[in-house]
Amino acid sequence: MNVGEPSHTAIQVAACRAAHLRFDPAPHLLEDRFAEKLLGADAERLITSYADGGSWILLENRLFLPFRGRFGEDRIAEAHAAGVRQLVILGAGLDSFALRRPPELGGLRIFEIDHPATQGWKRRRLAECAIAEPEELEFVECDFETTSISEALRSSGFRPQAPAIVSWMGVVYYLEKETVRRALAELAGLLAPGSAVVLDYQLPLVDLPQRYHDIFAQQSAYLLRSGEPQVNRYRPAELREAIGVAGFARADLPTREELHQRYFAPIASQIPMSERFGMAMAWR
Template identity: 40%
Template sequence: MARARFIEDLVAEQAGHGLTQYVILGAGLDTFAQRRPEIASRLHVFEVDPPGPQAWKRQRLDELGFGTPEWLHFVPVDFEARESWLDGLRKAGFDESKPAIVVSTGVSMYLSKEANAATLRQVAALAPGSMFAMTFLLPLDMAEPDVRPGLEMAEKGARASGTPFISFFKPQEMVQMARDAGFSDARHVSAADLTERYFKDRPDGLRPPINAEELLLAQR
């Protein structure tokens, strides 16, 4: 939840600075467009996801009365058939001459290192001013002892379901990959950073997991 809040705060901030395109890779059941229409309606929001799950989501949104406003663009992409998400964006009206904020959460661990590097290069080739926020899993041996059992269980479950975690990155490795891809600025946003930002004054002691899934923030 802290990572989602950070990303939505980032989108709101960039929208305030005039950015007009927001791309969600692997959007799934993301509800930003429905929960934050006061921000989303100032943008062109592009949700990229496989055709089947996306069709189901669109049907449910229609059934619930949300529909599809003109600023929300569904971009069906069959990743297993190696379809290009960039080609899908172009067909959906994405303007390559304008900067965008591109977000990918909960995806990198299912992709090879080479595929993650390719995504970084593709986003880094977008218009100047574009930003990329993505989550990545730390190697399990870097996780805090109280977090490691849950991560190991998640890893076993993913493997059993046929979608194993295949990529883990140390923060400095992830930052270097972003710079090598062509980003002018890249930084690691840790769980400690999120704790300081969102949980510092909570009286109940609630904190996000330490050293688990972390964030990369990179700018073109």
């Protein structure tokens, strides 16, 4: 990340969530009515950059990134139904789940862990928008490259002896593989049985259709300027193995077809489902 600046990609993901609501027909994959507010003065420019007629990859993101949020929130609801009362959001960015938490998910304590530059910016935006920080939400600063996640969590009200659901969306491909390996091992060591981690990952470019190769240089240049280069990609088998080696009991990696049938087939949008991401669950 660029020193002293919040994550640019976190702002872009929030713009996708706002654009999905504005430009895609209902039913929406995710209804994030806070995203537009939190974006601030630049909201209109950011949101309209995802309007119809724009680049195909922006349209794919407009649909897939809200889906990713929805996938995580469905897993949170399932964990809550199973009795889990702690949610950890790693690299939370402008995630607004804590502000939108449905009343039926009562008693859930939420820990947002993020880079200090992004988290500080988000908290200022909340104050500027006069949005109160929910009582059940605790902010924890952590740079994953330099600070251990378990150390950060141990400095908070997190209770390692109780199970937790951990959401780690849109982050692992910005970290070195060694950092991901270490973080997974730490989480496997820290989390109580019955806990789970839900995350997304990106597939190797060589396994993707030509359209992704054509846009790769342009996309990489943008990410480099933002100070957020994407530095790792996994094949599903490799990620499954990394999760197992870290010490988790089980990994679930739904296929593209399963995700399409469950989430994309029922909606009215004509935008194709992105082929570059995968979703995974690691069970403690």
